[in-house]
Amino acid sequence: MKEDESNWFSKWEEELPSPEELMPLSQTLITPDLAIAFDIRSPNGPQQPTHHQAPPPLIAAAQTPNSQPSSAEFDSSELGCGGGAGSDEPARTLKRPRLVWTPQLHKRFVDAVAHLGIKNAVPKTIMQLMSVDGLTRENVASHLQKYRLYLKRMQGLSGGPGGGGGSSGDAATDHLFASSPVPAHFLHSVRPNSNHFLPFVPVAALQQQHHQQMAVAAAAGHPQLQSQYRHVGHFGSPPNGQYEHSFMARQAQQQQPQQVHRMGTPVPNAVPSYVEDLESATTASGRKVLTLFPTGDD
DNA sequence: CACAGAATAT
């Protein structure tokens, strides 16, 4: 009998970190090297190996499966502003590629909103809590707008997503949101008295000009990008078997430009740089209970 | 002014 095999396999599988766990909270930790690594899209791609200063890394672009092998090439379409004394760094005013809201990113978004409570969930705060490098307030605002519509739509229905038949368009749009369970309180209203403020992570996520979108992509769990990173072949995990852990991000960089004027909101105060993982409240039961957010495993 | 939120544009 090969019990051993199945045995260690099971264990092994259990120990396997889920994709989110692997690289979840430290998106800002992406090193420039990694960013560069990303730049090399293909072995035969005529990409410049050493130009890591371009803020417009456009990572999350069309990611459709049937992309053509030729791939789109982005030559720096700089204006031919030859004469001009270097007025402004091109890097600053460039438009970034569209952010792609992957389920992972959305998950973080929902978690953040859940923790803040619908009332306090405003773009800026959400953005800060998410701690995703490269994420802008506008990104979140836009997504939040749509998310609210989604919630509204759902409130009208009876209970579950995918439920009520309606326009197929609606259902189709929901499927990203469906990825992440919507905290119950979202649907009706948060209790005014129920203020349970968690000790957030005081991380101040700042957007750097360097690897912005790159980080987002990684955080989002881009298949292409991540696959390059994950040397750890963690495959056995089924799409559903994901545990949740803490999600706070820790910031290695020392930035704390925030903390400006008065903050009426009970949001995290930028204090220290490191924070204990406020998770793993392993109860006596030995059961991993995520005390943080509503674990939204499907 | 900075920000949130809706409206609009791509």
Next chain:
DNA sequence: TATATTCTGT
């Protein structure tokens, strides 16, 4: 359609 950008009120 999804996300960005613009517009407006606070």
